[in-house]
Amino acid sequence: MHLGEYQKLIEDIYYERDSGRGLEGTFLWFIEEVGELATALREGDEASKHEEFADCLAWLTTLASLSGVRMEDVVSKYAGGCPRCRATPCSCPTKQ
Numbered sequence: 006m007h008l009g010e011y012q013k014l015i016e017d018i019y020y021e022r023d024s025g026r027g028l029e030g031t032f033l034w035f036i037e038e039v040g041e042l043a044t045a046l047r048e049g050d051e052a053s054k055h056e057e058f059a060d061c062l063a064w065l066t067t068l069a070s071l072s073g074v075r076m077e078d079v080v081s082k083y084a085g086g087c088p089r090c091r092a093t094p095c096s097c098p099t100k101q
């Protein structure tokens with residue numbers, strides 16, 4: 006599924022509820038999901054990792070919608086390779 010279609014789907018399912026809650030409350034839910042992803046990455050099985058990536062992407066996408074950002078527009082940042090060094094793969098010094 007294309008990211009734009011995916012964002013429209015998430016909006017159809019959740020936009021009304023999420024806009025009622027507001028950006029800040031929704032952001033807290035997103036952070037909670039990121040914590041669940043951390044747990045799944047550390048100790049989860051494949052099914053729980055799959056589920057937590059799905060949840061994080063959905064919450065990230067609804068935050069974009071609440072902020073007036075289209076997900077299909079943001080992917081272009083990396084379309085030309087690393088935005089800093091412009092190389093693919095990135096040739097910037099490794100950060101730990």
Ligand SMILES: [Zn+2]
Nearest residue numbers: 087090095097
């Ligand atoms: Zn780079």
